[in-house]
Amino acid sequence: MLSFIVKRVLSMLLSLVVASVIIFAFIHLIDGDPVYIMLGDTATPEQADALRRSLGLDQPIFVQYVLWAERVLHGDLGTSLFFQAPVTTAIRDGAETSFLLASLTMVWIVLMGVPIGMIAAMKHGSWLDQGLSGVAMMLASVPTFWVGLNMILIFAVWLQWFPSSGYPSIFEDGGLANLRYLLLPSLTLAAPNAALILRLTRASMLDVAREDYVRTARAKGLKPWPVVTRHIFRNALLTVVSAFGFTFAALLSEAVVTETVFALPGIGRLVVQSIQNRDYPVIQGIILVVVVIYLVINLIVDISYRLLDPRVELQ
Amino acid sequence: MNFTLKPLARSLGLAAALLLAATSLQAQNKGGTLRYAAISEPAPLDVMLTTAGVSVAIGMHIFEGLYTIDSKYVPQPMLAEGETISDDGKTIVITLRQGVKFHNGKEMTSADVVASLNRWGKFGVRGKLLMEKATSLEATGPYEVALKLSEPNGAWKSLLATIEGGPAIYPSEIADKATDKPIEQTDYIGTGPYKFGEWRPNRYVELVRFDDYVARSEPGDGYAGKRVAYFDKVQFIPVPDVGTRVSGVQAGDYDYSETISGDLFDQLAADPSVVIHRAGVPLFGLFFMNSKEGILKDNYALRRAIQMALGKDQAMRVSFGPEALWKAQGSIFPPGNFWYSEAGIEAYNQHDAAKAKEMALAAGYDGTPIKLLVSTNYQAHFDQATVFVQQLAEAGINVQMNVVDWATLLKMRGEPSQWDIFVTHHGVPPDPILVTFLNDGYPGWWTSPEITALKKEFTGTADLAKRKEVWDRIQALFYEQVPAMKVGDGYAFDIISPKLDGLGETTVIWPTFWNASFK
Numbered sequence: 001m002l003s004f005i006v007k008r009v010l011s012m013l014l015s016l017v018v019a020s021v022i023i024f025a026f027i028h029l030i031d032g033d034p035v036y037i038m039l040g041d042t043a044t045p046e047q048a049d050a051l052r053r054s055l056g057l058d059q060p061i062f063v064q065y066v067l068w069a070e071r072v073l074h075g076d077l078g079t080s081l082f083f084q085a086p087v088t089t090a091i092r093d094g095a096e097t098s099f100l101l102a103s104l105t106m107v108w109i110v111l112m113g114v115p116i117g118m119i120a121a122m123k124h125g126s127w128l129d130q131g132l133s134g135v136a137m138m139l140a141s142v143p144t145f146w147v148g149l150n151m152i153l154i155f156a157v158w159l160q161w162f163p164s165s166g167y168p169s170i171f172e173d174g175g176l177a178n179l180r181y182l183l184l185p186s187l188t189l190a191a192p193n194a195a196l197i198l199r200l201t202r203a204s205m206l207d208v209a210r211e212d213y214v215r216t217a218r219a220k221g222l223k224p225w226p227v228v229t230r231h232i233f234r235n236a237l238l239t240v241v242s243a244f245g246f247t248f249a250a251l252l253s254e255a256v257v258t259e260t261v262f263a264l265p266g267i268g269r270l271v272v273q274s275i276q277n278r279d280y281p282v283i284q285g286i287i288l289v290v291v292v293i294y295l296v297i298n299l300i301v302d303i304s305y306r307l308l309d310p311r312v313e314l315q
Numbered sequence: 316m317n318f319t320l321k322p323l324a325r326s327l328g329l330a331a332a333l334l335l336a337a338t339s340l341q342a343q344n345k346g347g348t349l350r351y352a353a354i355s356e357p358a359p360l361d362v363m364l365t366t367a368g369v370s371v372a373i374g375m376h377i378f379e380g381l382y383t384i385d386s387k388y389v390p391q392p393m394l395a396e397g398e399t400i401s402d403d404g405k406t407i408v409i410t411l412r413q414g415v416k417f418h419n420g421k422e423m424t425s426a427d428v429v430a431s432l433n434r435w436g437k438f439g440v441r442g443k444l445l446m447e448k449a450t451s452l453e454a455t456g457p458y459e460v461a462l463k464l465s466e467p468n469g470a471w472k473s474l475l476a477t478i479e480g481g482p483a484i485y486p487s488e489i490a491d492k493a494t495d496k497p498i499e500q501t502d503y504i505g506t507g508p509y510k511f512g513e514w515r516p517n518r519y520v521e522l523v524r525f526d527d528y529v530a531r532s533e534p535g536d537g538y539a540g541k542r543v544a545y546f547d548k549v550q551f552i553p554v555p556d557v558g559t560r561v562s563g564v565q566a567g568d569y570d571y572s573e574t575i576s577g578d579l580f581d582q583l584a585a586d587p588s589v590v591i592h593r594a595g596v597p598l599f600g601l602f603f604m605n606s607k608e609g610i611l612k613d614n615y616a617l618r619r620a621i622q623m624a625l626g627k628d629q630a631m632r633v634s635f636g637p638e639a640l641w642k643a644q645g646s647i648f649p650p651g652n653f654w655y656s657e658a659g660i661e662a663y664n665q666h667d668a669a670k671a672k673e674m675a676l677a678a679g680y681d682g683t684p685i686k687l688l689v690s691t692n693y694q695a696h697f698d699q700a701t702v703f704v705q706q707l708a709e710a711g712i713n714v715q716m717n718v719v720d721w722a723t724l725l726k727m728r729g730e731p732s733q734w735d736i737f738v739t740h741h742g743v744p745p746d747p748i749l750v751t752f753l754n755d756g757y758p759g760w761w762t763s764p765e766i767t768a769l770k771k772e773f774t775g776t777a778d779l780a781k782r783k784e785v786w787d788r789i790q791a792l793f794y795e796q797v798p799a800m801k802v803g804d805g806y807a808f809d810i811i812s813p814k815l816d817g818l819g820e821t822t823v824i825w826p827t828f829w830n831a832s833f834k
Contacts, residue, residue, distance in 0.1 A: 083516045156566040166568065
């Protein structure tokens with residue numbers, strides 16, 4: 001077992017090195033650099049060169065990589081060239097927004113997608129089913145920014161029920177009440193995803209409903225409701241729940257548009273802005289953290305598989 | 316009888332005016348947090364080094380220079396008290412105001428000014444324009460500095476009054492150690508009416524009222540005169556989406572939103588929940604020609620043919636929309652400005668395809684593609700380029716657009732082999748010498764013997780009338796050698812909350828949040 005873990009960790013470290021080289025190379029291969037964005041349009045090439053030298057951006061790319069990797073090994077992801085604060089602080093700050101937004105969105109997805117999907121399946125073929133499926137298709141197709149801007153117009157400008165944009169942390173003045181800032185964005189982000197979960201719930205319930213054991217349950221005289229809840233829904237839920245995992249991961253990356261429309265300080269917007277500004281330390285830092293998270297999750301999964309099933313070998 | 320009553324009437328009038336002024340001052344309330352929705356996160360706030368928009372808009376509340384400009388773009392003293400200039404124009408002695416405090420509590424003295432001007436001269440984005448010819452800069456007393464130049468510079472005061480990339484005064488201990496890298500956040504210490512609070516990435520940059528601020532006594536005018544900070548805090552919040560910036564003010568979440576798109580102008584003008592704040596001074600698009608390399612190098616006749624083909628009014632209508640937001644006029648400086656000139660402007664907006672074709676042939680143009688570098692980050696640039704490419708095609712001039720993002724464009728334009736024309740825009744500076752096409756290091760690299768001689772003549776005198784006459788000749792040469800083509804004057808517009816007071820009509824570029832308050 002120990003050798004399995006050691007081998008797995010070593011392979012993870014190797015993946016990490018390769019990934020870090022790829023991240024670094026790709027980011028520096030994009031044309032353009034941060035110095036003109038920092039200095040403004042008026043700067044001459046000589047001034048830009050001088051700043052480039054001061055920031056070490058004139059060094060050969062492998063030298064820059066080694067210097068960066070050395071700092072990362074000491075736990076230092078560097079400092080943003082723009083907001084002049086440690087990259088780790090920015091990631092921590094952005095992660096709070098992104099994580100809370102994705103979590104709240106998941107709540108809406110589950111609350112809207114699953115029950116409505118169930119109703120659609122139970123009323124399969126009826127006008128209600130057709131209507132709900134139609135609405136779901138529409139929600140899945142409408143662009144997020146359009147939904148977001150309309151949400152702002154209706155609920156923030158006209159009705160003034162919610163703030164239009166921004167998000168002060170729940171750890172600041174206002175505490176948990178600050179979650180109201182995330183209500184409209186999370187509903188916006190939930191709309192297309194809830195529609196997909198609705199369709200998935202409906203489809204898998206209809207699949208399960210055709211199984212022999214459901215027919216048996218009905219044949220032995222069970223009333224329709226217990227058949228649906230105990231036999232169909234429970235089994236159909238397996239497929240739906242496994243889709244929740246993917247959806248949650250997808251939400252983190254899909255959130256960029258929603259974060260932009262609602263001016264939320266999330267990770268997605270941080271990455272996009274840093275790419276536009278060529279704020280190399282921030283882009284590298286965020287991507288590296290994401291890679292590490294994925295690798296660690298994989299490692300944990302591999303190890304738990306091995307614990308559960310000793311026949312699993314490292315190939 | 317009349318004779319005796321006049322002074323009385325005058326004093327009564329004065330008393331009434333003073334009373335009115337006092338009431339209007341009382342009417343402005345202290346307090347509150349002003350929330351400003353900016354188009355993006357700023358670059359570092361080291362205003363000596365940067366001309367980047369959002370950074371300057373924020374930084375000018377923290378830092379001040381020796382001079383600044385009033386509403387007519389005339390330099391006025393800010394941290395300076397006054398100056399004397401030697402007869403030959405080469406020695407400038409500036410006296411400083413006494414009792415001015417930095418945000419760290421230290422009093423500003425000549426040592427800080429010398430250190431700051433030195434740093435600006437060495438690394439400041441516009442420092443070389445003045446300090447390159449400086450033979451010495453000394454503190455001649457605690458509140459007096461002497462700047463000696465090897466030749467007179469007629470633009471010296473305008474250069475010292477420049478806000479973006481200009482010589483802000485930093486404490487000497489910060490200026491002395493500062494290099495060409497932006498100073499750290501902990502060193503954002505100036506003399507302005509607001510001091511730096513905190514910078515939360517992607518959330519806001521917060522400024523806090525500086526209670527020990529010592530204001531000038533003259534009434535506020537442009538950036539000059541008395542500055543009173545009424546807000547407790549000013550937050551600059553990055554809100555990249557224009558729709559959100561608009562809704563934010565309508566919903567009361569922001570008090571000021573910058574750079575709203577032209578297509579929303581009519582709708583917002585009729586909306587009582589917002590007040591339109593149109594810039595009183597334009598930005599103008601510039602299509603730079605490559606004077607260093609390629610097909611347009613030294614071929615002034617071909618450049619004139621290109622300009623002949625263009626209808627600037629069409630490009631302005633497409634890129635700015637309602638006519639209230641643009642003016643197709645050829646003077647580099649707008650009407651009403653001291654530097655406004657009609658020299659050469661007949662060539663500005665001809666839009667004659669047949670004549671352009673003829674001129675291009677005569678200039679030896681053989682259909683070789685002309686490389687146009689443009690970015691989509693500024694929609695107006697792209698719209699204008701698209702209109703011009705079509706107009707040039709009608710004149711048989713073949714243009715290939717290379718569309719990239721702004722960061723890439725800024726890098727590529729430094730490489731002369733990559734482009735023949737690139738697109739940018741320009742604001743109205745305090746002095747023509749700050750216009751980028753006169754900077755021979757700026758991409759475009761206009762260094763013909765004619766312009767070099769004219770520039771020398773232009774900076775060699777402090778006589779305004781003489782300088783204006785030379786500027787007319789420079790503008791005529793601008794239309795003859797076409798180092799760049801002016802597209803037209805575009806007036807950006809912002810929207811503000813009706814709750815704000817003191818942000819009336821303005822002729823300066825950046826909004827200022829001193830002398831403004833909540834109603």
